[in-house]
Amino acid sequence: MTDERTRALATALVVGALVLGSTIALASPVVDARPAHEIPVTERSDADLASPTAEGWSSVPASDVALSSAPSSVPNAADTSVERVHVQAVRSDGQFYVRLQWEDPTRNTSSEGPEQFVDAAAVQFPADTSSRPPIAMGGQDNRVNVWYWGGDGTTQEILAGGAGSTTPFPSPAVDANAAYEDGTWTVVYTRSVASESANRTDLDSTDTLDVAFAVWNGGNGERAGRKSVSEWHYFLVGTGPQGPPYQTLLWTVAGIAIVAVVGVTAFGVRRARGGDDGGGS
Amino acid sequence: MSTNEETNVNVAEGIDHQVAMVMDLNKCIGCQTCTIACKSLWTESGGSEYMYWNNVETKPGEGYPRGWEDSGGGWTDDGSERQTGEIPSREDYGRSWEFNHSEIMYEGSDEPLRPREGAEWGPNWDEDQGAGEYPNSYYFYLPRICNHCTHPSCVEACPRQAIYKREEDGIILADQERCRGYRYCVEGCPYKKVYYNAVSKKSEKCIFCYPRVEGEGPDGETYAPACAEECPPQLRLVGFLDDEDGPIYKLVEEYEVALPLHPEFRTEPNVYYIPPYAPGQHTEDGESVDVDRIPRQYLRELFGDEVDQALNTIERERQRARQGADSELMELLQHKNPAKQYRLGVFDD
Numbered sequence: 086m087t088d089e090r091t092r093a094l095a096t097a098l099v100v101g102a103l104v105l106g107s108t109i110a111l112a113s114p115v116v117d118a119r120p121a122h123e124i125p126v127t128e129r130s131d132a133d134l135a136s137p138t139a140e141g142w143s144s145v146p147a148s149d150v151a152l153s154s155a156p157s158s159v160p161n162a163a164d165t166s167v168e169r170v171h172v173q174a175v176r177s178d179g180q181f182y183v184r185l186q187w188e189d190p191t192r193n194t195s196s197e198g199p200e201q202f203v204d205a206a207a208v209q210f211p212a213d214t215s216s217r218p219p220i221a222m223g224g225q226d227n228r229v230n231v232w233y234w235g236g237d238g239t240t241q242e243i244l245a246g247g248a249g250s251t252t253p254f255p256s257p258a259v260d261a262n263a264a265y266e267d268g269t270w271t272v273v274y275t276r277s278v279a280s281e282s283a284n285r286t287d288l289d290s291t292d293t294l295d296v297a298f299a300v301w302n303g304g305n306g307e308r309a310g311r312k313s314v315s316e317w318h319y320f321l322v323g324t325g326p327q328g329p330p331y332q333t334l335l336w337t338v339a340g341i342a343i344v345a346v347v348g349v350t351a352f353g354v355r356r357a358r359g360g361d362d363g364g365g366s
Numbered sequence: 367m368s369t370n371e372e373t374n375v376n377v378a379e380g381i382d383h384q385v386a387m388v389m390d391l392n393k394c395i396g397c398q399t400c401t402i403a404c405k406s407l408w409t410e411s412g413g414s415e416y417m418y419w420n421n422v423e424t425k426p427g428e429g430y431p432r433g434w435e436d437s438g439g440g441w442t443d444d445g446s447e448r449q450t451g452e453i454p455s456r457e458d459y460g461r462s463w464e465f466n467h468s469e470i471m472y473e474g475s476d477e478p479l480r481p482r483e484g485a486e487w488g489p490n491w492d493e494d495q496g497a498g499e500y501p502n503s504y505y506f507y508l509p510r511i512c513n514h515c516t517h518p519s520c521v522e523a524c525p526r527q528a529i530y531k532r533e534e535d536g537i538i539l540a541d542q543e544r545c546r547g548y549r550y551c552v553e554g555c556p557y558k559k560v561y562y563n564a565v566s567k568k569s570e571k572c573i574f575c576y577p578r579v580e581g582e583g584p585d586g587e588t589y590a591p592a593c594a595e596e597c598p599p600q601l602r603l604v605g606f607l608d609d610e611d612g613p614i615y616k617l618v619e620e621y622e623v624a625l626p627l628h629p630e631f632r633t634e635p636n637v638y639y640i641p642p643y644a645p646g647q648h649t650e651d652g653e654s655v656d657v658d659r660i661p662r663q664y665l666r667e668l669f670g671d672e673v674d675q676a677l678n679t680i681e682r683e684r685q686r687a688r689q690g691a692d693s694e695l696m697e698l699l700q701h702k703n704p705a706k707q708y709r710l711g712v713f714d715d
Binding site: 200 | 448561
């Protein structure tokens with residue numbers, strides 16, 4: 086192999102490495118490359134993230150979840166206003182944190198007047214994680230747990246088996262803290278990972294955990310079935326802040342392929358040129 | 367809806383018997399004793415202060431809550447679909463006013479006792495205002511409670527079945543355990559007789575004094591709702607619509623002189639009214655003329671076209687009584703025997 090040939094191959098390898106490196110570097114914070122309904126649960130140690138403004142949240146990957154009007158028989162059910170919610174989730178020291186953020190230009194925290202409704206948000210899990218319940222508040226044989234936060238400070242842990250069957254637990258195991266700033270609500274739900282009763286979702290049982298979200302804009306008269314809801318998503322437990330493995334693997338394969346193609350091409354071009362030189366002399 | 371097996375009366379499906387009330391508007395003096403009887407029993411505290419499960423409003427007038435007749439709810443004309451409604455604002459119900467008691471009592475102020483500010487509307491704000499021009503101005507009082515309807519749009523409106531019509535007597539109750547304060551019943555009731563309690567965050571309403579009706583008091587006796595029993599002119603009859611021996615059945619079903627309010631809402635109320643029978647108009651000189659003082663069209667708007675027939679029947683029977691003939695209808699409308707006026711134990715087993 087001549088010096089020139091070696092140099093060309095080295096150049097190709099460097100270019101390939103740069104492409105590979107930059108794609109991995111660019112892709113890491115972007116969660117969109119995951120399967121559409123996957124939301125990573127970051128594992129941390131010693132992190133108190135119960136506050137919506139806790140410092141630690143800035144480095145937790147966020148998923149953008151689309152919302153649309155829930156099918157419902159209540160009047161004006163299609164008239165909802167919130168179209169997306171950002172979701173982050175962390176497991177740390179036996180606590181499970183879910184953080185929701187959404188834009189709502191009106192802050193409605195009082196129902197003092199008969200015509201006033203509060204902003205609210207909810208996270209829904211299967212009560213029994215072995216199967217996925219019907220999305221609309223579960224079913225009679227397949228119930229759901231709902232973590233409900235209301236703008237007036239209400240936090241409820243709910244069991245439901247179909248629309249209209251919402252029943253709050255007498256002593257909720259979920260806490261919720263909320264903050265409103267610059268037209269954005271941030272709510273953090275906290276529950277211990279350990280399940281404390283038969284009707285509570287076991288947050289520790291599987292790698293993936295079905296989850297769905299709902300948001301109500303009180304200022305728009307939204308309550309009950311008049312709400313913005315997501316489809317079923319799933320939490321994937323066991324992903325660190327350094328970047329999800331699925332995505333890293335994907336881009337690594339792509340990078341290697343690029344390097345190989347560049348290398349083989351350069352080598353082929355070099356060889357072909359070498360052959361011409363020999364023939365012409 | 368089904369016809370009760372034992373009577374010819376339509377009661378709601380699955381309901382054994384239907385409580386009912388007849389109010390004779392010709393007897394109402396607007397004293398609000400019924401209002402206070404109800405309030406002191408049920409709505410004195412804990413977020414219910416602003417509520418008047420029983421109110422008496424002057425008609426024509428805005429009513430309580432203000433403009434309730436135009437607030438939507440009820441059913442479409444064929445009774446098949448609910449109409450959307452609006453939830454009245456706190457202002458429409460009327461806020462409680464703060465008075466300058468402390469200035470006058472303790473600070474020596476000699477200004478008159480009066481609300482400090484914000485006294486711009488309240489229940490009965492337009493009392494006795496009515497309509498028309500002297501000497502033919504007119505008004506009458508309209509006492510209102512929940513109508514415990516046969517086709518209740520409030521019940522249909524609730525996505526949780528928290529508000530329900532109970533089987534034994536058709537009284538409509540808001541289950542305080544099940545209610546989550548969504549207020550679809552508040553907007554769905556065209557009479558605006560369900561109220562939201564901002565303290566308990568649940569909706570509440572007239573319970574037809576069911577503990578009294580059931581004889582749950584200390585003496586174990588059955589009593590009519592407090593609004594009826596406490597009424598000084600005793601203008602209310604209480605019983606069951608399907609009690610064919612009772613005065614309510616006769617007034618509603620036989621003589622057809624007791625009419626539901628706003629039948630066009632299609633909720634089929636079980637509170638009925640004997641329409642007001644006002645004297646005719648006067649000339650400037652004070653002579654009576656044969657012209658309705660209360661425009662008949664206004665009464666039709668309130669009670670439907672059946673009001674014409676009802677008033678004709680009353681007029682006919684009055685003439686009979688004047689001429690010395692017996693008139694069961696006039697007897698019924700004058701009856702003072704409480705045993706007949708309040709017939710509540712008739713279906714007790």
